[in-house]
Amino acid sequence: MEDQPDISSLAEKWLNGTITPAEKQQFEDWYNRQPGLSIEWLKDETADELRKKIFLSIISRLETTPAIPEEAPVIDMPRRSKWRQRVSVAAAVLMLLGSTVIYFYISNNKTTTRQMPVAGISTGAIMTGKTKATLTLSDGTVIQLDSMKTDQIVLQGSTSVYKNEDGEIVYEPGSNETGELYNTLTIPRGSGLSSVMLSDGSKVWLNVESTLRFPVAFSSKERKVRVTGEAYFEVSKDASRKFLVETEGATTEVLGTHFNVNTYEKPEEVLVTLLEGAVRVSNPAAQEQLLQPGQQAEVKPVGIILLNKMPDLEAVMAWKHGLFKMDNSDVHTVMAQLARWYDVEVRFEKDLEDIRFSGTISRNTDLAKVLEMLSMTKEVRFRQEGEKIVVYPF
Template sequence: MSTSERLTYLLEQARLRRATSAEYRELLQLISSDEQGEIVRLLDTWHGAGTTESTASTEYDHAYWQQAVKEILDADNSARQPVMLPVKNRIYFLQRYWWAAACIILLTAGAYYLSKQTRQPAVAVASPVKDIAPGGNRAVLTLSDGSQITLDSAGNGILAQQGNTRITKLSNGQLAYSGSGNPEGKILYNTMSTPPGGQYQLILPDGTGVWLNAASSISYPTAFTGNERSVTVTGEAYFEVVKNEKMPFRVKAGNTTIDVLGTHFNINAYKDEASINTTLLEGAVRVNIAQQQQQLRPGQQARVMANGASIQVVDHADISEVMAWKAGFFSFNDADLPAVMRQLSRWYNVEVKYEGRIPQRVFTGEIGRNLTLSQVLKGLTKTRIKYRIENGNRIIIQP
């Protein structure tokens, strides 16, 4: 097999996320020794751009790519802790090879544009500012009387009593409810809220597990009574619902209601996203809007647009991309720049603004959520994304 054929194979394996760790290392070695611009020409072919003549004359900055790879490899070693994560039914040490994913982001987004644009001087970034740490387990619990408990700083053990229900912070950091509710029969409600840069786990009174992503909330009764279990969600949450046919589980999010018997599913209902997405991992759910409803099978995703006019069903949702946040990483599959920045904004608690036209870039790859903001932004500069940071927490994306 020729070098060109081998490079084609490795790029395709990486693009499809099928490459082994050894293949990633081999690809990186080929990138570093790519004197003739084979990568740029192959990406041109994938994007269907140009003719043989134009491709052959493509300018290729070998020194630029060598430096790009070197900077990725020289990133803070403390961020490369091995974490086992499922991706496309394969197991990778994501943090150990996060640089490989970053290289794929560079390849799929950066090289193509670099090959089509006149070379610009190196990107000038604003003066160094204090780095921003990644998010963590942070949340606030609002009790039925309006009082609040900051969960990340609260000690383990019983935190409060709501009627006959005890609220306990477990040794693993989860919040759990146990008991029989209010002896007077009055339904008491609690709300757990995560700030930007926060996430948290909760065990509801019926044993249902809930994982909240950043800038999200869930409101629920301290004990489930009557003929249904009903909760309200904003932002993003993953549920593992305990089955109880006599008391169906119901989730309300914006203009969408999800009816559940017992199942695992994720709901993304951020207000700044174009749709409310419900993705089913196992079991069965029914998504309802106005007078329309749609039953989902495992692997399907229901999308409800902001106007709530209809339900669009995706038959083969990318489960690994949907569940990446819960597993501890970002996953992008042909995501545009605003989609990437919305996720970074929530996790690092930063504001994102754009000056002029938004750069047209497409990003594919996975990066751990335990990296600092500067480490993540370093990858953006390799795709000729120019930015500056103001007031410590505002990212300005420039033309």
């Protein structure tokens, strides 16, 4: 009888890029022996799709588990899995919502078992997606972007403002712009995301509970905007005019680059993550930090700037791709994300800082389903009190 390969070890090597061609073939042969799986999946699928298939197959086939209804599939990890040594996991929770696979690792020594739907939480869908964003013009007029038609043009000085077919707000400068007129794009809690193309061609995406204040046409000397909350920038190159992003705690200077700015935790505590190009981050204490692609600067309110050379870029950019991505995130951070996205209040009965989650969830998932998944970890429970979600331990 053929020996069973160490699938956990092979999958771990594939995920971290250390698998050899022979091991890769062994893993593919094992995978294709499983019922209902396509042939040559390693050659044709994207990395994300492969990762989902690996977890589905390994977790569901290496250990026999009792039948559980489709709406709440929970499977224990193998007790001798080598993954346990690397990420200190004791359980995995999988849920199939449409075409989205969600998986969690729980950093404790408990065993995950089946959990019924969250007690006290309405099963009615609490979702977002409708853009509640507003655009405040220089004269104080507020435009609801959802009601703005694609053929509607608003003049700000000689600059034309309109919404294109993709729903993006576009600023098209005129030839005789005089003076500085400022507009503010606001994305409230519970809204879908929104983006704007500034007069120089730079693009900005705003996360929920965020604002962007900017001139309708930039001056000939510099390009300066101000952000609260979180925003992702793709800045047009212009060697003659630097691009400045101001927040309460930092200034980010660029010439042309892609980067993310996050001020959610505290306005004076800023995370700047660089994806492409180069930026210089400075604080009111006159300290500076140059970033290379893939690096992150953390501006602290005490006047220092910390450099993170290996941030989780997928986690940083998950919001722009319609995802919640948790990377050993504490429950307070996770619930803060949910509160902003679903526009709900959250209250904690106890200090639960030691409870952490890792995983990925589509932002198109209704809130009750998200809370149900989190409760399956047997770490936290939820109940609804009016407009608030109360979090308490098991």
